[in-house]
Amino acid sequence: MxxxxxxxxxxxxxxxxxxxxxxxxxxxxxxxxxxxxEEQDVLKSLKDIFGKAKKIILNTDDTDLKETFDRALKLNSQDYYPFEEQTIGVSRSSTDYFRAVRSARLERYATETNKLLIRLDKLVCNMPSEPSQRKLHEQEVVPWLDGSSVKLCPNCAKAFNLTRRKHHCRLCGSILCHDCSVFLDLNIAKAIVDPSRPQTSQAEELNEKNGLRLCEHCSYLIDLRKQVQENRNAKTVLMTAYEQMRSLMDQAKPAVAMYEKMCQSLFDGETTYNLADVNAMRGRIGKLAEGIDLLSKQIAAFPVEPATRQAKLQTAIRQAASHYIKEDLLSLRKLPTEAQIDEVRRQRYERAQKQIQLERERTERERQRRGGEAESSGSRVEGPAHDDDNPLLEQMNIIRGYIKEARKELRFEEVAILETNLKELKKEYQFQMLSNKS
Known part of the structure; x- marks a missing residue:
């Protein structure tokens, strides 16, 4: 002090x-x-104040904390700060003023952004591929500022010289150096001016050859426009779940058709598919049904106001998915047993053997009819010395390998095509063998 x-x-x-x-x-x-x-009263009052404060802080006072606090406030206000009710004066709302300032600011940004988008559209449309013609095209769309009197870069304030050359923004025509330049990829620029254009997935290096040179201000406005487009086209969680569910339904439809075809092949006694193949296809359909059921439950459980149109839509989606699973995916044809498959294949084999026997008899009659003509003309075809050298056997072995790979990856449409080709080769091989024997 x-x-x-x-x-x-x-x-x-x-x-x-x-x-x-x-x-x-x-x-x-x-x-x-x-x-x-003579100053004891002051000291006593100070002790009382600190004592009450200590009791309030430690909560050791028997009296109610709120009553003690209110009483102390009332005492202090009466002794030192007399309470006076304050009257409300004149008030004024600034909402209209704030809205006017905000609208003017947004209007300025919107107008400037739209102007840049118009220029960007003119730049990317019919852009020449040759660098010299491209530069003339860019200057025709956006006039460049005269930089003869500009000595420093407006952005970084560094002096222009032989190593730091002057460049121009392709959207506003202002002058800047290379270090302050931002390059906009042409594919991204085309997607901004035309949102319906499909975007390419290949990421190209951004440089002067395949990008538009922009200043930071124009690049900022273009990025804002791009963000607005992305937010506008962004899919909600509900829409994403629905699209995934529809994708699973699209996969389940041909899978069910293939399952029915495979079952019918087993009932007909064909050897194109076996029971393991059909069981694998049935398991795949079961997994698709589980995925559809899970996604439909997520859609139905999505938080929404009850009794609204969206709530009714989510309920309808869940009911439609449940009906589709019950009627199309869970009501599949029952598979035949191994005994039934063996019996059908045995009968089919006997019919095939009878057909082969008839074919042999027909070939034998044909050989006897031609008889000596073939021997006299020397046109008899000698069979190969070894069956292992027959190219048909090699082709059949290759096709069997392809069939094995297709079965492993559940590509049963490809299995059916390969099995058909294998049958044709077997028939051709049997015909050659019969011809050689004759």
Missing amino acids: ATANDDEVLEGFLCPICKADLKSANQLTSHFESLHQ
């Missing part, structure tokens, strides 16, 4: 009356009680 006579600053446990330094709080209290009796 500073004394009244000079600017000397005193520190320590000072007596507020005589300014004596008592070195400790206890000595200061004893000194004040013994030498300054």
Whole structure:
């Protein structure tokens, strides 16, 4: 504390009356009680205030905390700060002013962005591929500023020289250096001016050859426009789940048709498919049904206001998915047993053997009819010395390998085509064998 006579600053446990330094709080209290009796009321009031504050903080007072606090506030307000009810004065709403300022700012940004988009559309449309013609095309769309009097880059304030050349923004025509340039890929620019254009997945290096040179301000406005388009075209969680469910339904439809075809092949006794193939296809259909059921439940459980149009739509989607699973995916034809398949194939084999026997008899009659003509003309075809050298056997082995790979990957449409080719080769091989024997 500073004394009244000079600017000397005193520190320590000072007596507020005589300014004596008592070195400790206890000595200061004893000194004040013994030498300054007339100030005891002030000390007592200070002790009461600190005591009540301590009790309130520690919550050791028996009285209610809220009542004590209200009473203390009321006492202090009456003694030191008389309460006066404040009247409400004149008020004014600034909402219209804020809206006007905001609208003007948004209008300025919107107008400037639309102007840049129009220029960008003209730049990317019919852009020449040759660099010299492209530069002329860019200058025709956006006039470039005269940089003869510009000595420094407006963005980084660095001087232009032989190594730091002057460049122009392709959208506003302003001058900047290469380090302050931002390049916009032409594919992205075309997607901005035409959102329906499919975007390419290949990421190209952004440089002067395949990008538009922009300043930071124009690049910022173009990026804002791109973000608005992306947010507008962004799909909701509900839409994403519905599209995934429809994709699974599209996969399940041909899978069910293939399953029916495979079952019918087993019932007909054909060897194109076996029971393991059909069981694998049935398991695939089961997994698709589980995925459709899970996604439809997620759609139905999506939070929405009850009794609204969206709530009815979500319920209808769930009911349609349940009906589709029950009627189309779970009501598949029952598979035949191994005994039934063996019996059908045995009967089919016997019919095939009878057909082969008839074919042999017909070939034998034909051979006897031609008889000596073939021997006299020397046109008899000699069979190969070894069957292993027959190219048909090699082709059949290759096709069997393809069939094995297709079965492993559940490509049963390809299995059917390969099995058909294998049967044709077997018939051709049997015909050759019969011809050689004859």
